[in-house]
Amino acid sequence: MPETCPHNSAISCGNCRLGSICLPLALETDDVVKLDEIVQRGRPLQKNEHLYREGDHFTSVYAVRSGAIKAYRLTGDGQEQVTGFYFPGEIIGMDGISKDQYACSAKALETSAVCEIPFNRLEELSTQVPSMQRHFFQLMSQEITSDQQLITLLSKNSAEERIASLLISISARNARRKLSRTHFRLPMSRTDIGNFLGLTVETVSRVISRFNKQGLIAVENKEVTLLDLEGLKAVANVASDS
Amino acid sequence: MPETCPHNSAISCGNCRLGSICLPLALETDDVVKLDEIVQRGRPLQKNEHLYREGDHFTSVYAVRSGAIKAYRLTGDGQEQVTGFYFPGEIIGMDGISKDQYACSAKALETSAVCEIPFNRLEELSTQVPSMQRHFFQLMSQEITSDQQLITLLSKNSAEERIASLLISISARNARRKLSRTHFRLPMSRTDIGNFLGLTVETVSRVISRFNKQGLIAVENKEVTLLDLEGLKAVANVASDS
DNA sequence: CGCCTGGTTGAGAATCATCAACATCTGTGG
DNA sequence: CCACAGATGTTGATGATTCTCAACCAGGCG
Numbered sequence: 042m043p044e045t046c047p048h049n050s051a052i053s054c055g056n057c058r059l060g061s062i063c064l065p066l067a068l069e070t071d072d073v074v075k076l077d078e079i080v081q082r083g084r085p086l087q088k089n090e091h092l093y094r095e096g097d098h099f100t101s102v103y104a105v106r107s108g109a110i111k112a113y114r115l116t117g118d119g120q121e122q123v124t125g126f127y128f129p130g131e132i133i134g135m136d137g138i139s140k141d142q143y144a145c146s147a148k149a150l151e152t153s154a155v156c157e158i159p160f161n162r163l164e165e166l167s168t169q170v171p172s173m174q175r176h177f178f179q180l181m182s183q184e185i186t187s188d189q190q191l192i193t194l195l196s197k198n199s200a201e202e203r204i205a206s207l208l209i210s211i212s213a214r215n216a217r218r219k220l221s222r223t224h225f226r227l228p229m230s231r232t233d234i235g236n237f238l239g240l241t242v243e244t245v246s247r248v249i250s251r252f253n254k255q256g257l258i259a260v261e262n263k264e265v266t267l268l269d270l271e272g273l274k275a276v277a278n279v280a281s282d283s
Numbered sequence: 284m285p286e287t288c289p290h291n292s293a294i295s296c297g298n299c300r301l302g303s304i305c306l307p308l309a310l311e312t313d314d315v316v317k318l319d320e321i322v323q324r325g326r327p328l329q330k331n332e333h334l335y336r337e338g339d340h341f342t343s344v345y346a347v348r349s350g351a352i353k354a355y356r357l358t359g360d361g362q363e364q365v366t367g368f369y370f371p372g373e374i375i376g377m378d379g380i381s382k383d384q385y386a387c388s389a390k391a392l393e394t395s396a397v398c399e400i401p402f403n404r405l406e407e408l409s410t411q412v413p414s415m416q417r418h419f420f421q422l423m424s425q426e427i428t429s430d431q432q433l434i435t436l437l438s439k440n441s442a443e444e445r446i447a448s449l450l451i452s453i454s455a456r457n458a459r460r461k462l463s464r465t466h467f468r469l470p471m472s473r474t475d476i477g478n479f480l481g482l483t484v485e486t487v488s489r490v491i492s493r494f495n496k497q498g499l500i501a502v503e504n505k506e507v508t509l510l511d512l513e514g515l516k517a518v519a520n521v522a523s524d525s
Numbered sequence: 526c527g528c529c530t531g532g533t534t535g536a537g538a539a540t541c542a543t544c545a546a547c548a549t550c551t552g553t554g555g
Numbered sequence: 556c557c558a559c560a561g562a563t564g565t566t567g568a569t570g571a572t573t574c575t576c577a578a579c580c581a582g583g584c585g
Binding site: 199200240241243244247262 | 540541542543549550
Binding site: 114116117118120122124135136137138139140144145164167168169171174175177178179180181182183184185186188189191192193195196197236238239278 | 356358359360362364366377378379380381382386387406409410411413416417419420421422423424425426427428430431433434435437438439478480481520
């Protein structure tokens with residue numbers, strides 16, 4: 042068996058715990074080595090540091106290794122629309138491909154580490170390794186469907202349903218990483234939550250307080266415990282398995 | 284010069300007027316021939332006929348040739364969320380890639396013709412023709428950014444702003460096809476518009492009536508004339524060039 | 526002709542935004 | 556280590572936008 046990472050003995054896609062939910066998902070061992078050769082791992086981002094900004098020349102997509110990143114765009118009148126929160130194992134930056142410049146800004150919500158994947162290298166690799174191409178098509182398609190879920194949420198659901206859905210989504214993404222499904226720290230501010238869900242800070246705060254009083258969750262600042270996951274799912278109006 | 288389409292003398296990507304805004308955009312002449320070989324053109328869809336349904340096994344993406352298609356998904360409680368309207372030259376079905384089944388249903392709003400592009404053939408072609416791969420990545424990325432624009436619209440904008448934005452978007456897409464920027468027929472119902480923009484039929488109807496009274500547009504059933512495009516853009520809160 | 530779908534208009538109700546005051550947390554410097 | 560300032564979060568009162576319910580109108584098709 043070959044050395045899993047030829048240029049960095051500490052970290053590699055081959056030994057990354059996130060591999061199962063990140064890029065290498067569908068790859069053969071030697072293809073993972075090829076991926077490893079193009080992935081660049083820089084210094085960590087400090088809280089509030091930008092990974093890239095709206096309008097920057099598009100060069101790379103990024104896999105989040107640790108921490109949390111928010112993607113947002115500014116509206117004409119300077120308001121912030123958060124388009125997504127990205128947790129370890131998730132890929133950010135695919136919106137930049139179409140115009141060769143990023144359509145969103147990406148900012149660290151806490152100290153975070155990312156793996157940079159230069160897109161032209163990824164394109165090359167994709168022509169050589171069909172399963173790589175397939176996997177990347179799937180990742181982009183996944184981004185489309187998750188955006189469409191958010192569209193539905195914004196279009197049809199009440200403030201309570203939106204916030205319950207967000208909590209459930211974070212819980213599910215935690216579970217994928219083998220972390221607690223019921224207890225976690227929200228890396229984003231209430232304002233960010235509002236800007237994501239199309240609500241004001243006040244409404245976010247009120248709904249969270251209400252969930253707390255109702256015994257659905259226990260909140261202390263950013264620490265959240267989901268006390269009644271089934272109850273929350275009922276509030277969110279989602280089928281029990283999602 | 285080779286025969287542009289080896290298997291269908293009437294229609295081919297090579298002679299299609301929509302080529303400049305559809306798939307072949309960035310292709311060399313002989314690559315267009317390769318694309319032509321995999322594109323399938325079936326009988327037209329009648330109004331209300333489905334191209335595919337949510338949950339169907341994913342096989343192909345489709346380029347709209349004529350008419351108009353709406354994509355929609357059903358919420359848990361049976362409501363309809365329209366995720367997009369697709370006009371000639373636009374590609375539909377990319378949401379199906381991630382799970383190998385369509386995440387939306389697609390239904391003809393009027394008699395429509397589509398070009399079916401079997402995805403596994405497209406994948407093969409993409410490994411052989413890098414510009415094809417690149418172009419398809421760009422199309423998917425475009426879908427992501429347009430979904431994100433819709434997210435912003437739903438999250439931050441009033442009923443008037445949403446409807447003005449939709450009219451402007453249709454106008455701009457008409458212009459791309461060298462059709463009138465100011466006069467067109469809305470292929471979708473008021474209900475569809477509401478389900479797309481997160482509004483009720485009544486609100487849609489009221490806002491359109493108001494625009495009519497204000498002299499911004501002239502409406503007669505589905506026929507719309509944009510009388511004051513600049514005024515509409517002001518209402519929509521968008522920069523004048525979009 | 527009458528029915529049914531789709532669209533319009535009106536009145537009242539509900540949700541969420543706005544404005545405002547206050548509380549709490551964070552981190553910085555004395 | 557404490558004190559303070561600014562940012563962040565909470566709670567309350569009020570109001571606006573949009574939804575809901577309902578009636579009515581117009582057009583298409585059997």
